[in-house]
Amino acid sequence: MNNLVFKQALQQYFTPTSSEWEHIQDKLSFRSLAKDECLIEQGEVCRQLTFITQGMIRYCQYDYDNNEHTTCFAWENFFCAPFSSFIHSTPSFESLIALENTHLIEINKVDFFALVETIPGINLVYRKVLEAAYLLTEKHNYILQNYPAAERYQTLVMQDHPTLLQRVPLKYIASYLGINPETLSRVRRKI
Amino acid sequence: MNNLVFKQALQQYFTPTSSEWEHIQDKLSFRSLAKDECLIEQGEVCRQLTFITQGMIRYCQYDYDNNEHTTCFAWENFFCAPFSSFIHSTPSFESLIALENTHLIEINKVDFFALVETIPGINLVYRKVLEAAYLLTEKHNYILQNYPAAERYQTLVMQDHPTLLQRVPLKYIASYLGINPETLSRVRRKI
DNA sequence: TTCATTTGTTGACTTTTGTCAAGTGTGGTT
DNA sequence: AACCACACTTGACAAAAGTCAACAAATGAA
Numbered sequence: 001m002n003n004l005v006f007k008q009a010l011q012q013y014f015t016p017t018s019s020e021w022e023h024i025q026d027k028l029s030f031r032s033l034a035k036d037e038c039l040i041e042q043g044e045v046c047r048q049l050t051f052i053t054q055g056m057i058r059y060c061q062y063d064y065d066n067n068e069h070t071t072c073f074a075w076e077n078f079f080c081a082p083f084s085s086f087i088h089s090t091p092s093f094e095s096l097i098a099l100e101n102t103h104l105i106e107i108n109k110v111d112f113f114a115l116v117e118t119i120p121g122i123n124l125v126y127r128k129v130l131e132a133a134y135l136l137t138e139k140h141n142y143i144l145q146n147y148p149a150a151e152r153y154q155t156l157v158m159q160d161h162p163t164l165l166q167r168v169p170l171k172y173i174a175s176y177l178g179i180n181p182e183t184l185s186r187v188r189r190k191i
Numbered sequence: 192m193n194n195l196v197f198k199q200a201l202q203q204y205f206t207p208t209s210s211e212w213e214h215i216q217d218k219l220s221f222r223s224l225a226k227d228e229c230l231i232e233q234g235e236v237c238r239q240l241t242f243i244t245q246g247m248i249r250y251c252q253y254d255y256d257n258n259e260h261t262t263c264f265a266w267e268n269f270f271c272a273p274f275s276s277f278i279h280s281t282p283s284f285e286s287l288i289a290l291e292n293t294h295l296i297e298i299n300k301v302d303f304f305a306l307v308e309t310i311p312g313i314n315l316v317y318r319k320v321l322e323a324a325y326l327l328t329e330k331h332n333y334i335l336q337n338y339p340a341a342e343r344y345q346t347l348v349m350q351d352h353p354t355l356l357q358r359v360p361l362k363y364i365a366s367y368l369g370i371n372p373e374t375l376s377r378v379r380r381k382i
Numbered sequence: 383t384t385c386a387t388t389t390g391t392t393g394a395c396t397t398t399t400g401t402c403a404a405g406t407g408t409g410g411t412t
Numbered sequence: 413a414a415c416c417a418c419a420c421t422t423g424a425c426a427a428a429a430g431t432c433a434a435c436a437a438a439t440g441a442a
Contacts, residue, residue, distance in 0.1 A: 063337035084326045093333055134325050135275045141332040142284055145369055146254035178336055185421050376391050
């Protein structure tokens with residue numbers, strides 16, 4: 001069941017042989033998070049790669065005044081991790097918190113990198129995941145640095161992810177746009 | 192000469208066999224940029240990976256009002272490219288412009304990915320380059336989004352890259368910090 | 383050296399966004 | 413139904429950074 005969702009996700013990139021799939025499946029474990037439960041806390045070192053089979057995760061960081069800032073949302077069929085922590089075993093910049101009750105597949109980091117080395121298809125998947133993560137944050141950051149509040153809303157929400165509005169409280173959307181809820185409220189009123 | 196610098200850079204990650212090195216060397220070409228010359232213009236699709244043997248490159252983007260924003264600096268011994276464009280063959284978000292007279296080694300994208308597929312060491316190097324690029328922009332963005340002007344200067348310049356001050360005009364540093372030159376000037380006066 | 387251009391600084395003012403406080407609305411619990 | 417917590421909105425005001433204009437300082441070319 002859950003495994004199948006995962007296999008389908010891999011098959012976007014390669015079709016594992018049955019022996020490869022055996023090896024992969026061996027390393028998977030399952031986990032659920034209740035709404036508001038933490039997958040990883042800021043400062044922790046990330047030790048596994050996570051794949052979301054159902055639900056939604058919010059990435060957030062804390063600034064010098066301990067205010068929370070949302071940097072990313074991830075949902076069904078995406079891999080999620082604080083990648084720099086996952087890659088370099090350094091403390092994570094961000095916390096990952098469930099926005100809804102969420103079902104996950106986890107692969108331990110050591111196991112995952114062993115698969116990357118031994119299964120070329122997994123190497124490819126890893127590259128694609130990194131590339132996609134890079135692209136997503138690049139755009140988010142480009143918009144946050146170069147556009148005022150109203151344009152951020154238009155681009156990052158209305159244009160790119162209008163469905164967020166149905167799933168995510170506005171206060172987190174405001175935080176994703178790098179503005180506060182009051183400002184978002186004023187932006188939305190003017191439209 | 193130039194090749195040697197490049198080989199040394201690779202050797203941080205792996206030691207190519209002499210036949211591997213032959214294949215790699217075959218694909219390298221050399222290029223120089225005068226100060227202010229453009230390596231890649233925003234909107235262009237990036238078709239090669241570049242390695243800097245001497246000099247310095249500035250990455251910059253243009254916002255909705257066509258104001259320029261510096262997002263990154265790269266110098267000797269670093270690979271540089273607008274990675275999302277390089278990876279996905281999409282128009283580059285940013286222009287790459289020489290800050291000084293600069294010497295480069297280039298590898299055509301198709302050749303490079305062929306090397307990634309055939310030489311495991313190059314695959315590793317590519318992963319490391321991507322990971323490093325990801326980490327660098329992640330920190331830059333984290334600071335820009337979460338800290339006010341004075342703290343951005345302290346962290347990104349004084350702490351991380353104080354040598355920038357000797358090589359880069361303040362107006363570009365201001366732009367890298369997401370503030371204007373007047374604000375930077377005021378920040379520096381207060382210290 | 384001199385002159386012109388670019389770079390950097392400063393002050394006065396404006397704009398944008400944030401902060402604080404009060405209020406409305408909604409959903410869930412008892 | 414009544415209450416509570418939470419999400420969201422609104423207004424008045426404050427703070428941070430941007431804009432514009434003037435000028436100073438450094439750099440480079442003639």
